[in-house]
Amino acid sequence: MTDEEVPHLPQPLALSPNYPMYNDMVRLYALTKDDGNILVPEKLGLLYNLSLGMLDNNFMFNNQKYNYTDFCVKDKDNPMKCNNLPNIWLLHAELLFKDPNHRSNPNLQFSYPVMYLFQRPKDIGNVIYGVNVTGETHEIVGAKVVTMHTFISFPQSPHLWSAYPAFRDSLYAYWKSKEAETGLRFVPHNERAMDDELRAVIVTAVPYAIPSTILMMLFVVFSNISADGPKSKPIEALLSVVSVWLSLFCTFGLLFFLGVAFNPVASTMPFLILAIGVDDAFLLLGAWRVTDERLPNEKRLGLAMAEAGTSITITTLTDFWGFGLGYVFIGSPAVQDFCLLTAVGVAFDFLFQTTFYVACVALGGRRDKEGGLLCCVRWWKKKPVKSVELDKQPGSQLAIEAGEKREEEEEKPKDALLHKFMRDQYAPAINRPMVKLISFAVYFVYLIVGILGCTIIDVDISPKKYVRDNSPIQEFVAVADKYVWADNVMPTFFVMRPPDFRDEQLRTRFNELVYRLEHTEYSIGRVSTTLWLWRYQQFLTDFRGVDSVTDFYDRTLLREFFDSFEYQEFRPQVKFHLTQNITNKEPCIRAFTFQTSYYGLNSWDKRTAALLEWRSLLSQYPEFDVFLSNIFSPFLIDQRTQIAPAAMQNFGSAIIAMFFIAVIFIPDVESVFYVILTLMSISMGVCGLLAHMGSDLDSVSLVCITMSIGFAVDFSAHVCYRYHRSEYITPGAKLRDTLESVGWPLLQAATSTMLAVVPLPLVPAYLVRVFFQTVIIVCIVGLLHGLLWLPQLMAMCDMKRTPLRELHQRTLVQS
Template sequence: MVACLPGYAYLRINLDLYKLFVPLDAPVRTEFERQKEFNTIGIGNLDVVPPPRKTRSLFENSTDLSLDDYHGDRFKRDIPRHNDILRFYVVHKDYLNLLDSEILGKLWDYTNEMMSVTSEFNGKTYGLDNFCKKEGANVNCTNHLNVWLKHAENLFKSDGSRTNPNLQLSYPVMYLFNRPKDIGNIIYGVDVAGKKHEITGARVLTLHWFVNFPLENDNLKAFYAFREACNRFWESKTEESGINFIPHNDKAMDDELRLIIEGAIPFAIPATLQLMLFVYFTNLAKDIRKSKPVEAYFGVVTVVCGLVVSFGICFFIGIPFNPVCSTMPFLILAVGVDDAFLMLGAWRMTDPAKSVEERMGETMGDAGASITVTSLTNFGCFALGYFLSPTPAVADFCTMTAIGMIFDYIYQITFFAALMVYGGRRESEGGLAVYFQWCKCCCKKDKVTDVVPAEQEQPDYHEPTFMHRMFRDYWAPFILRAEVKAVSAVLFGIYLCISYYGCINMRVNISPHKYIRDTSPIQTFVYLADKYIWADNVMPTFHVMNPPDFRNETLRVKFNDMVFRLENTEYSIGRVATNFWLWEYQSFLNDYPEVQYKEDFYKRKYLKNFFNQFDYQQYRGMVKIKDTVPDGDNCISAFTFQTSFYALNSWDKRQAELFHWRRIIGEYPEFDVFLAGIFSPFLIDQRRTIAPSSMQSIGSAIVVMAIISTFFLPDKLSVFIMSFSLISISMGVCGFLTHLGSDLDSVSMGCIVMAIGLAVDFSIHICYRYHCSLEETADGKVIDTLAIVGYPVLQAGSSTLWAMTTLPWIPAYLVRVFVQTVVLVNVFGMLHALLWLPQFISALDPIQRTPRREVHRD
């Protein structure tokens, strides 16, 4: 274990939603990578015309850098920079209209006050000037991004300005002197009227400042401190004005995922202590030879040791830790303690007259084989989950859990088995308890002074505890009564109907709110985004990587046809909402009567004059210019354009529309177009793959479990019954998750795969013990089986439920679904193992079946 501790130095936490939840084969992965490729293309320099057919030197005609920049200032420019946005969404507490002159004026004053907010970090004072993106040669921040508030205040003071013929206040693009201005990214929840979509009201406004600063020293930590100061400032304004200011930035989701991990992992400590208390007190007995509290206590310690080793190895080989993985320690604790219960139960059933070595051999022959098959099936289930899971977060969780299962198994059959041997050697004195002072009083109380001869102990060594006798003498005969079987069959039918109804009504629902805490302030943003931001004005950016020569009329018409089709889908706003530099440039060229379209379209002087116009500066970053192309030739290497869509007020509509956009641009491969910059596209790509991949994962997991079990359950009937029980438990978990409010998503899919692995434990223990029973009748085999493994199964299920009692305090969907799954699989698992499975297997089993042990003896 100590050798694995250095692995913790390689701990890497993955909080990137894109890397965690984007399916590996999702189109958005390609789109994201191509967007990065587009961003690396140089914007070009329109100030200098390169000579024809001449390659420039490294420093010639550089757009931004001089020779000095490559020498004295080189290292300064090579420092990575942090880009972010300080963004605050504004919404009235009653979601009323915000386009009121009084409110707008108040907001403008607040933004100016925000410019003076400061924070203290490491004895230094930081303000917005330390972090904001400067404009041009300015050394201080400006409030230009929010100046529209002042203009809007004047605009909505009276209706007179609204009738100005030079102003068309339409949405999402307004026109000032026929010049388009995109306002779709600053106001949402807009009410419009008339054919021109003129704005009459809005429910969500945006205040923002761009952030860009070098990542050196403690700048990033200082920025986080400043961001918190800004949040406090806007909280005070919320109390003052009755208007809610909701902070949001590009790293907000990362922060939320980190908080989920920080909230979940500490609960592993009380869960471990709870388990230690549980196993200690549930393994006490009046007979000191049967009491194994300290052995059970070390069963939990054994699991913890396996966890420590598992994490060290996982981190060393590069598996990142993510919020889904934060539930893995609780799962390993539950499964590991189950194995300890079975081994202790098997030990109690051995003959105390035999040597410790012989008793351990019988214990490992019974419980060892049982926990081996469950460990292998669990490992196989989670290993399969790694290969079949479409999302990396769930795949990493499955990998960590599979490794954890293996090391827990290794520690159980080595470390814990060795501890049991030490306890067995002093069993008559209290076992391992005699080695610890804190158990001294317990040992004195129960110590056996007069040891009964071995020949007198033999008759009752099959009756180690009251609970085992209770299962043998009361519970097993009770469930085998005809009237009890009839009632049980009816209950099982009702259970199947409810489960099936839940399964067929489980719907795919993937939303950002599932990846953040229930109490997070970002939940308000997600609500606003779902209701307004991702519904009213969706403006994807279409990247054209192989632009046509717009002097060619055929190509120009074909390209315009593609744009026209995008502008006229079911949810398109239309031409008024298209943000396309080409059409504005064509209109600009019309002001020059001397321009010959085919000869002058790509002339640098016209392009330069166009992009230098104040109204068209917004397009400069959208167009990538080739510096090495002779003047007048096609010098555009790539560009982007946008068009807007509305009424996408559900994820089903967004999914359908996204796939429709992709189909349209896919019909024009010669332009090499892809889209990016839309509402959480990874969520939509998951929606398409989650249902089929879930069915594939569940089906494959059940098949693999059945195949593995055949190596340990040679009897075909036992394999069939185990598989049937596994399907029944899995269906119950899926169905009741739906009734509890869970949906089919990447989180629940991982939990369902986990449920299959856990369900195997309950089925295998009963089927394996029943198969090995020496009794001659089916009912006798059931009684013998429950007498031996009934209490360990009850202990295992109860201990797991007890360990889960602290987790509901974590207000996060990720943890909540995990808890629901573990509770359901344990409740249904115990019902199957202690009630329905024994009844079912005894009803199907032929009388006088030859036990496997008898065959081996022959």
């Protein structure tokens, strides 16, 4: 199909007045590849010509041809032509820098960030960055970055709205295609593109929940198949994954209905709930297997729930409480949404595990002899036991011996193979003195590595951590971090309680505040300050017979000042009271704003220090009630200052909460001590190891540390609770009994948890990568604590010994 044959969007549809107009702006930052000076005539002229060529750009979308004119702001004189006025400054700048005589022109002050043409200020701080200045007036010598703007305006018809992202991509492709021939580098940016990129992280990560689910299904099925029919529970294990997905559906349905946002940080939540839910199922199945098969089904279910139900309840409460505390103490809305989603997901998972899934286990228990719920599958038929037909008479010797043999087998139920391995081989092995010595030496190394990691972790919050590694926005963030957010930082100061400017003392004090703001470490100075007050005072001096003090609030003068063409730019900066209730020449200004600029803030540490200094200055003038806004995300800076205290507060509150939960469900002082000690050890290790792997202390890692608290309790509470409930007396016997019951389920739980996040490294995003690292670290470190260090410590510190008399009597009875 030739270019002429490509159908174009019908113009009447594009211009239909029935659709609301959508307005937007696309910025393009141009800089040399060696970060050299770009304010030279040749490059400025080249950029302007390229901006004209951009107007002829077209692209294909859904087999339709679209032009630049379908989306741009139109020229007033020619509605079929795009307006390129936002970039006309490039042509003027080329002429200014081409003729050096312009710098000596008294009517032109080429200062930064405000230049003056015939004494009229022009803000140029939003078009050039990385500026080199000289002299008291900050005269521009050179710059690293120049900005071109494309203003967008189009009716939101279905065709245009769906094609708009493709239009932005075509613009980016146009400028990228010019890099080789110009020797320049072009970095596009659009506010809507940032939202699209955040959405792309979710769209990229969430579909991996499907392969994660498949992997978990395969693992739970094959890890629960046994040659011994009553011990084999593959279908029951498979239903645990179904139970988790039911809880996820309920969680998303409820919270999305209530308006909770699903952000990139929360995109890891389904994987977390999958891991937590299946862990509980392993415990319940493990408790079921160790019950006596000769007991009635209801009795076995009661014993299994008494054994595993308490552990499941403990871990659910601790997970719920940990994420609940994260919602309360962490100030980041993205983290709060994640914590809320996860806390509600944990609650729903507990509800389904203790109702739906317990019912599934009970149904399978009724057919234990036939292989559980697997016997309901058509292709599965339990093979009958073959008998030797030597004598079919009921009273024959063979029948009697066979009956006695079956009775003997029924009286001695078989142990599950892996449970037996944990009891007879693994538990005695880790209880040997030499193994303990090596084990605690390894723990000492782990402790040192974790503590060192906690000391080197830095607080670092940047937008680049919330987008994909291969996103074009990463390039923008790098340029913005170095230049855009560093230069021409122009906060807007809102004066909510203006002074009476007729009062010389109040006027002097207000000017003092402005002067101090103009002379901080990174201030550009008076040349960058935009304040209507000073221009108005100059305006009053042009009138004879007007007293600049007593006539300051004369309504006629105020109206003439703000309505004049020269000063009308100040009109939006001032808000007035309703003047009908105020006498003329009395204070009638309700609030106003002013600006002054700063530069050289090329790191978040500098931005944090500057913002805190500005706020400190403003707090010293409470009578004016001044606050600031419109700067590089102050929210990120507030997070930088609050994230470390919030982390400590969240961790401390979690420790206290876990202590009370453990006291309620494990009424044993030693066991509670072990739970809290393990929790602190695992959390410290996770934080330290994440630091060694390149993670910083930010909202993402804070989520992961909060998550590790819940996982840490999972590993320690099950072991401590079972050890406390053991009916054996000697530490070695307790250790074997504990690991027989929970050893294999813990190993299954950790393995399934790691399988749940196996696909996540395919998502090239920092937040997903840190989540993956955290899960792997927690599982490995948690297993070391739950199956090695904690059992060894409990057995070593358990001083309860059987009296010699009881040992002697027991020996006599056995003999």
